[in-house]
Amino acid sequence: MVSRVIPVDCFDLVVFGGTGDLARRKILPGLFRRFLAGQIPEDARIIGAARAEIDDTGFRAFVKDAIMEFGGKAAKQTEAVAQFLERLHYVAIDAKGEVGWAALAGLMRDDVVRAFYFSVAPALFGALAERLHQHGIASPESRIVVEKPFGRDLESAQKLNATLALHFTEHQIYRIDHYLGKETVQNLMAVRFANILFEPLWNARHIDHVQITVAETVGVGGRGAYYDKSGAMRDMVQNHLMQLLCLIAMEAPYRFDPDAVRDEKLKVIHALEPVRPDDIVRGQYRGTGKGTAGSYCEDAENPDSRTESYIALKVDIANWRWKGTPFYLRTGKKLRARASEIAIVFKEVPHSIFGEEEGWRENVLSIRLQPNEGMTLSVMIKEPGPGGMRLTEVPLDMSFAEALGEDGTDIPDAYERLIMDVIRGNQTLFMRGDEVEAAWAWTDPIIAGWEARGDKPRGYDPGSSGPEDALMLLHRDGRRWREIRE
Ligand SMILES: NC(=O)C1=CN([C@@H]2O[C@H](COP(=O)(O)OP(=O)(O)OC[C@H]3O[C@@H](n4cnc5c(N)ncnc54)[C@H](OP(=O)(O)O)[C@@H]3O)[C@@H](O)[C@H]2O)C=CC1
Numbered sequence: 147m148v149s150r151v152i153p154v155d156c157f158d159l160v161v162f163g164g165t166g167d168l169a170r171r172k173i174l175p176g177l178f179r180r181f182l183a184g185q186i187p188e189d190a191r192i193i194g195a196a197r198a199e200i201d202d203t204g205f206r207a208f209v210k211d212a213i214m215e216f217g218g219k220a221a222k223q224t225e226a227v228a229q230f231l232e233r234l235h236y237v238a239i240d241a242k243g244e245v246g247w248a249a250l251a252g253l254m255r256d257d258v259v260r261a262f263y264f265s266v267a268p269a270l271f272g273a274l275a276e277r278l279h280q281h282g283i284a285s286p287e288s289r290i291v292v293e294k295p296f297g298r299d300l301e302s303a304q305k306l307n308a309t310l311a312l313h314f315t316e317h318q319i320y321r322i323d324h325y326l327g328k329e330t331v332q333n334l335m336a337v338r339f340a341n342i343l344f345e346p347l348w349n350a351r352h353i354d355h356v357q358i359t360v361a362e363t364v365g366v367g368g369r370g371a372y373y374d375k376s377g378a379m380r381d382m383v384q385n386h387l388m389q390l391l392c393l394i395a396m397e398a399p400y401r402f403d404p405d406a407v408r409d410e411k412l413k414v415i416h417a418l419e420p421v422r423p424d425d426i427v428r429g430q431y432r433g434t435g436k437g438t439a440g441s442y443c444e445d446a447e448n449p450d451s452r453t454e455s456y457i458a459l460k461v462d463i464a465n466w467r468w469k470g471t472p473f474y475l476r477t478g479k480k481l482r483a484r485a486s487e488i489a490i491v492f493k494e495v496p497h498s499i500f501g502e503e504e505g506w507r508e509n510v511l512s513i514r515l516q517p518n519e520g521m522t523l524s525v526m527i528k529e530p531g532p533g534g535m536r537l538t539e540v541p542l543d544m545s546f547a548e549a550l551g552e553d554g555t556d557i558p559d560a561y562e563r564l565i566m567d568v569i570r571g572n573q574t575l576f577m578r579g580d581e582v583e584a585a586w587a588w589t590d591p592i593i594a595g596w597e598a599r600g601d602k603p604r605g606y607d608p609g610s611s612g613p614e615d616a617l618m619l620l621h622r623d624g625r626r627w628r629e630i631r632e
C-alpha cells in the first residue's frame with residue numbers, strides 16, 4: 147500500500163538553530179524526505195538561521211552533508227538532493243542581538259504560511275519570540291515550533307508560557323513532543339477509537355495493569371551537561387511517557403480535533419495520583435570496566451552526580467475507568483536493547499474450564515513503538531496434536547511496515563510528520579500550554595520528594611534491564627516486567 151501524500155500549502159519555514167545537532171540529524175533530512183515524497187510545494191523555502199557567518203552556499207553544503215549522513219536511502223537520489231538544496235536559504239542572525247533581523251524580515255513573503263522552528267537552547271526561546279514580534283516578521287497567522295525541554299518545573303514552564311503569550315496566541319504555538327509524531331503512537335488512537343473491539347475491555351474491570359517501557363542502549367555521552375541537570379524523570383517521563391499514558395488512558399474525544407484530544411489528555415493528567423516514594427526506583431548506570439570508566443558519572447563529567455539515568459514508577463489514575471489498574475512506567479539509558487513498548491495486560495478469565503495446569507497465560511496487547519513498529523495480541527489456543535486439551539499462547543501479529551507493504555524505512559520519521567502538521571496548521575499532535583503545566587505540577591513533588599530525602603540512584607550494569615529493585619516494584623504486586631528485547 148502506498149502512503150497517501152497530502153500536499154501542504156506553500157511556506158517559508160525558518161529554522162533557528164539551523165546549523166545545530168537536531169537540525170542536522172532530524173529536521174533537515176526529514177524535510178528532504180518530505181520533498182522526495184512530493185509533499186513540499188515547488189516554491190516553498192527553508193531558511194536556516196544561526197550566528198555562524200555562512201551564506202546560502204555554505205548552508206546548502208552543510209545540509210547536503212546532513213542528508214548524506216542521516217537521510218537514509220533517500221540520500222542516494224542525488225538529483226532530488228540538488229533540487230531540494232535550491233529551496234534552502236540562510237540568514238546569519240543573533241537571537242539576542244540585532245544582527246540579521248532586518249535581512250530576515252526582507253526575505254519573508256506575505257502570501258505563504260510562515261513558520262518559525264525554535265531549534266535553539268531554551269534560554270533563547272523568549273528572545274526569538276520577542277524579536278520576531280519587534281521586527282514585524284510574525285503575522286497573526288504565523289506559527290512557532292518550540293523544542294523541548296519546555297521548562298524544567300512548573301514555575302519555569304509557566305514563565306515560558308507567559309513569555310510566548312506576550313507575542314503569540316495559543317493557536318500559533320506548537321510545542322513539540324516528538325513521541326506524538328511516531329507512527330505507532332498515532333495508531334494507538336486509531337486502534338482505540340476506530341475499532342469496536344477494544345473499548346468494552348478498555349477499563350479496570352478487564353485490564354490488570356499497563357506497562358510502558360522506553361528502553362535505550364545509548365548513554366548520555368555528548369549530552370551530559372544538559373542531561374545531568376535533567377535526569378530521566380524530566381527528560382522522558384514528564385513528556386514522552388506521560389503522553390503515552392494519556393493516549394492509553396483518555397476517554398474518547400468527541401472528534402479528532404486538537405482541543406478535543408488535548409482536553410481529554412489534560413483530564414487524565416489531572417487524575418494522576420501523587421506517587422508514593424516506595425513506588426519509585428531510580429537508577430544510574432555503572433562503568434563497564436574497572437573504576438568509573440564508561441559510567442554515567444564519567445559521561446556526565448560529574449563524579450558525585452545523583453541524577454537518574456533510569457526510572458521506574460507505579461502510577462495510579464483516580465477515575466472510574468482506571469481505579470485499581472496501575473500503570474507501570476520505566477525508561478533508561480544503556481539498557482539491554484532499544485525497545486519501546488506499551489503492554490496492556492488483561493485480567494484472568496473469571497473461571498477456567500480447563501483446570502489450573504493447562505498452560506493458561508493472560509492476554510497481552512503489545513504495542514511496539516520502536517523498532518519494528520506494530521502490535522501483537524497474544525491469545526490462547528489449543529496446543530496442536532492429540533495430546534489432550536492443553537493451552538498454548540500464540541501471537542496475532544501485525545507489523546505496520548509489513549501490513550502496509552512498506553519496508554519500514556518508508557514510514558515517515560516523527561519530525562517529518564510533525565513539521566508538515568505545523569504547515570497544515572494542525573495542533574492535534576502538539577502539547578497545549580495547560581497540558582505541559584499540568585504535567586509539571588504532577589512531576590515537581592515527585593522530584594522534590596527524592597531531593598528532600600537525599601535519595602541516591604541505585605547502580606545498574608550497562609546492558610542489563612535496569613536496577614534489581616525495579617523488579618520488586620512489580621513482584622510485590624504479583625506481577626512481572628516484560629522482557630526488554632528488540
Ligand atoms: N539534539 C537533539 O537530539 C535534541 C535537541 N532538542 C532540543 O533542540 C534544541 C536544539 O538542540 P541542538 O540542535 O542539540 O543544539 P546545538 O547546540 O547543537 O545547536 C544550537 C543551534 O543554535 C544556534 N545558536 C546558538 N546561539 C544562538 C544565538 N544567540 N542566536 C541564533 N542562533 C544561535 C547554533 O548556531 P550558532 O552557534 O552558529 O549560532 C546552533 O545552530 C534545544 O532546545 C534542545 O533541547 C530536543 C530533543 C533532541
Ligand SMILES: O=C1O[C@H](COP(=O)(O)O)[C@@H](O)[C@H](O)[C@H]1O
Pocket residue numbers: 294324362381382
Ligand atoms: O527527547 C528525547 O528523546 C530521546 C529518545 O527518542 P527516540 O525517538 O530515539 O526514542 C532520548 O534519547 C533523549 O534523551 C530525550 O531528550
